[in-house]
Amino acid sequence: MNQLPLSGVRILAVEQYGAGPYGSMYLADMGAEVIKIENPAIGGDISRKTGPFFLGENDSYFFQTFNQNKKSLTLNLKSEQGRKIFEQLVKTADAVTNNLRGDQPEKLGITYDALKHINPKIVCGHLSAYGRDNDRASWPGYDYLMQAEAGLMSLTGEPDQAPARFGVSMVDFMTGAVASLGLTAGMLGAHRTGHGRDVDVSLFDVALHQLSYPATWYLNKGHVTERVARSAHPTTVPCQLYKTQDSYIFLMAMTDKFWELLVTLLDDAVLSSKRYATVVLRRELRDEITLEMDRVLSKFDTKHWLDVLEGKIPCAPVYSLSDAMNNPYIRDIGMVQQVTHPHHTDMQILSNPIKIDGKRLEGNAAVAMGENTDELLAELGYSVQDVQVLKQQGTV
Incomplete structure (x- = not known):
């Protein structure tokens, strides 16, 4: 330049x-x-x-x-x-x-x-x-x-x-x-x-x-944000690690729109239930959804699910340092x-x-x-x- x-x-x-x-x-x-x-x-x-x-x-x-x-x-x-x-x-x-x-x-x-x-x-x-x-x-x-x-x-x-x-x-x-x-x-x-x-x-x-919104929540509402299993978001579900057949995948269906698309792509009758239809309901049923998501995603390996979901649902594999450094994408983008x-x-x-x-x-x-x-x-x-x-x- x-x-x-x-x-x-x-x-x-x-x-x-x-x-x-x-x-x-x-x-x-x-x-x-x-x-x-x-x-x-x-x-x-x-x-x-x-x-x-x-x-x-x-x-x-x-x-x-x-x-x-x-x-x-x-x-x-x-x-x-x-x-x-x-x-x-x-x-x-x-x-x-x-x-x-x-x-x-x-x-x-x-x-x-x-x-x-x-x-x-x-x-x-x-x-x-x-x-x-x-x-x-x-x-x-x-x-x-x-x-x-x-x-x-x-x-x-x-x-x-x-x-x-x-x-x-x-x-x-x-x-x-x-x-x-x-x-x-x-x-x-x-x-x-x-x-x-x-x-x-x-x-x-x-x-x-860097405490950002958890600090604002505490200062104004006294709410204490705590750790959630599987590196989950404190309030949004699903937004965490889920088990696949061979490892884990991180999924983030942060909105109702993404959730609706996700259950369509996963093609599972239980997850399609109206019990999970809104952000609030999903937050209240986090543990139940985790079990159901693990059940569905464990049927296939991570690569399969990335092929199904990438570009449609925010998701990512969980790479080791060597995996991350050998990811062809990082060289493709310079x-x-x-x-x-x-x-x-x-x-x-x-x-x-x-x-x-x-x-x-x-x-x-x-x-x-x-x-x-x-x-x-x-x-x-x-x-x-x-x-x-x-x-x-x-x-x-």
Whole structure:
């Protein structure tokens, strides 16, 4: 694509591991020049050393997952020269984003108040565990903790089992995406008004917000949503896993129209009964319907029922990770692409889910730590000799 939506936007990213890098990668994929600032004293982003699968000396498949299309600048922000270089870059940037502990941005001087005298339009994005403005600001925090305290684990899993977390770190990923939305909105506002600002997002706030309508039901009606067997929807029937001859299938006949079509396709006299004719009746008879649906669907394997129902009734097979990755559909739609890495010339990655002008965004392998240091310093006016001195000092 000749002109991506964020082409010409420069973002300085003081980030590591998952949530922050995941969010800023969306911006990089859409054309922003995301300059990842990595501390040379600690070997850069800790995720470069996150196993179990590695690429060369200071790179990993984990790191590659979250850092495509970015530049890497080694810089010690706590050194005097490092701070000087950082402030020079701030003059040229549209935003500074970080995912540090809530008490760190002020200490590092990467808030709007600390930078507005350098660039009044700078937008400072802060992604932390619990926010910067409360008594938990200094607390470390991770995705799974948020799932636990925000009530999400209590809604996940079977009713008679221990609470369960999501299979992947969805709070991290949702928070990264929300942070990038907030940062983009801040940059749009700064472009319009000439004034930047701070934009804060926390893992806890986003996790709590994902409670969505169960939270609204509780706040207004005192209704406590609980886990339902077979990963069922709390109020709509049928919307859950059902047994087939060889495995399970997830069916979602969310409306009376879908239910009527479903019983026609299943061609079963019991399920066609008027006892199940409305959403309310089906909710009251959930357990009875589950038994009847299992009886009918267990007559044939999952493939048979997918052939009968797909495209007519919302349904899906329950795939393992390997099944999901080998599903021909994901390649047909371009959700897997191949990129070149020095240690893996045909590395495969998942594509960005956003399409621009009907086309998938192109991915490029994450670069080596500090790969863009020399070019960025040269842009700021540093000579080759200057850069060599800075490297000897441990500044870059």
